[in-house]
Amino acid sequence: MGDVAAAAGVSQQTVSRVVNHSDAVRPRTVEKVLKAMAEVGYSPNVAARSLRSGRTSAIGVLATDLSRTGELRTVQSIVDATRRSDFAVVLDRLEPTDDLVKAYGHAMKRMSGRVDGFIIEGLELDRPDELDVPAGIPVVMAGPPCRRFSTIGCDQAAGVRAAVDYLLALGHRTVHFVSGPSYSRQAAVRRQAWQECLEDNGCEIPDVIAGDWTASSGREAARYLKAAGATATVVSNDEMAAGLIVGLLDLGVRVPDDMSVVGFDDVLGNVVWPTLTTVRQDFAAIGQRLAEKLLSQLRGTRHGSTCEMVPAPLVVRGSTAAPQH
Structure with missing residues (x-):
């Protein structure tokens, strides 16, 4: 880290802030530090940082049917958006069941300690407020409005x-x-x-x-x-x-x-x-907003539960016309 600081002309504390995605560093300084990191071949020791902070630097994504195009594209967008941070994605697919609330709860318990937060594909979840979430773990959900968690949905x-x-x-x-x-x-x-x-x-x-x-x-x-x-x-x-x-x-x-x-x-x-x-x-927009919302919470930004609805416009093509008779 000292070599990076010297190459960028900043303090080691500033380098540490950039590595940890602090908002307290100006964009031009962030750019200088990232360039210096590339020049000296510096890569943050994620394992060591996790031991010091108690954080895993991973998020859990829970889905039920990855054979469906929509869920698959949303998950892909989540991975793409998360790749720009230091967080990895741990994906778990749940088998369809009559009690998805219970199944999601078991999945979160299994992954507890391995991830810092969850993104849930809750489109078919009928009782999301009853989810048994491990204490202190933030959750963001794809789906309709919910009292307990922030949601991103399609109108x-x-x-x-x-x-x-x-x-x-x-x-x-x-x-x-x-x-x-x-x-x-x-x-x-x-x-x-x-x-x-x-x-x-x-x-x-x-x-x-x-x-x-x-x-x-x-x-x-x-x-x-x-x-x-x-x-x-x-x-x-x-x-x-x-x-x-x-x-x-x-x-x-x-x-x-x-x-x-x-x-x-x-x-x-x-x-x-x-x-x-x-x-x-717009599956890409939904996935990106889910990742952004959860990462924001993991970095300390809390605004209570919110609901965002992504517009669903009609796209007119060749399969529609006025009736002929």
């Missing part, structure tokens, strides 16, 4: 309403809906927003078609939608929307000429044909 309801309003403005008399599975809190939020928007516009509310997030369930919905005479459909994720488009094509139903289709997530918008009109979830 899903506003995104669905924008999609329904757009289709009605094109001239469709009503909008059908392909939902996610019944156990999903996210699916319930999107379904409720769809129904309320139709009610507000005085439209007929068609029966909900249940899907399971997979393209095959979207493809299976095509036959029902054709029989129902649907001209516009909002689908709860892009995978099911892509499957629906394929299923409609098999039945001779043209998209968007005969039926408009809107997805949700914007993970397949430009890789299907026709290109998919969809509601965008």
